[in-house]
Amino acid sequence: MHSKIKPFISKLVVLIIISITACMPTTDGSKKRPNIIIFFTDDQGYGDVGSYGAEGFETPHLDSLASDGIRFTNFYVPATVCTPSRAGLLTGRYPKRYNLHEAVLFPFSEGGLSLNEYTMAEMLRNNGYTTSIIGKWHLGHKEEYMPNNQGFDMFYGVPYSNDMDNYYYKNIDFQSPPLPFYRNKTVIESGPDQDYLTKRYTEEAIDQIKNRGGKPFFMYVAQNMPHTPLHASPAFRGKSEKGLYGDVIMELDWSVGQIVKTLKEQKIYDNTIFIFTSDNGPRIGSARPLRGKKAETWDGGQRVPGIVAWPGKIPKGVVSSEFTSTLDLFPTLAKISGSKIPADLELDGLDISDYLLDPKTTKLPERPFYFYARNGEMEAVRMGKWKLHIKKSIGWNTDKDGVFPVSLYNLDADIGEKNNVIDVFPEVVEELTNLMKEFETEFQ
Incomplete structure (x- = not known):
């Protein structure tokens, strides 16, 4: 071989190798794709956050999160109660489309979220994310409908509402069991002390973040509180001016603060999208200045706090009156994470990623939003x-x-x-x- 050709070929081979490795996915996907945390509370009203006008208690960590991103004042959920709202969040589709729009699932229910539905967790896991749910599921407690069969790698929490713990349904003569507490598919405890649910979920979230491995992660923190019966750990009892309800909210705020603190300590806060919202309006809290509450299609039942932060990407301190909903999170997170959506999947939400990144010059289109009552x-x-x-x-x-x-x-x-x-x-x-x-x- 000609002496001048050898070094040329060697250089060419090196260039080809560099080109190939540059196109290969990095082993640390978190450097390319953001981590995603959805912090979902249960029955927390529009007026139950400091920056939304809360009275009688403070939420400094949620207020700080809002100052780091966008606080929406026209943010909605697609249902007035737990089960259909959670289904809409995870599918980006009205629960009416898969017959999960009426009332909620109970410990005696046989059904759940259809396995034909493509969940946000499935979408992100198919794109290399580690997926976990911590807290309340409430989309079917039979094994086939549980989180590990719906796209979640990890489940730590309970299958339905905390008021269903050992509850007797006299109309049908059904005694529900002590509230089962799961680690994936295994019941690790029955009838847990609910005073410590918020604390336990927070500790689990922190542990998962610290032991996350090399992949980007999607974490769905679905707190049981402030759904009744209200419970707070001893450290938070008596802290607010509004009794136990205020104490509960302050502990949820602490939970957000602890998770954010961990993200910062792990130096991944700037590469994490943090979304905070509630599943529906309050039963005993405040929806002021809205009319109505949980289970009602007045705005107080379905307009909820909505905060989205992604430091360095989403502008800080934005207060937005644009109409948005939890249905929008599925297509938006798909776009941001570079995940694929099946071509035949009919979504009801809108990709609002351009708006999140540039709210000053981007305008969202007007679109109808339909309110389904608890009776379907x-x-x-x-x-x-x-x-x-x-x-x-x-x-x-x-x-x-x-x-x-x-x-x-x-x-x-x-x-x-x-x-x-x-x-x-x-x-x-x-x-x-x-x-x-x-x-x-x-x-x-």
């Missing part, structure tokens, strides 16, 4: 500033106030849904009524 029926729709209610199963006293009147509200001017302007804007009523009819035809 559609009761309202929101489009832009307008919200139309056509019926009301909960949250209206027919004995006192008579039949519920079809009602239209301008939420920009009337956040408390007090001033019915249906007679002033008949064309808006017609448009929104048609939207509801068209959407319902998809399920006939």
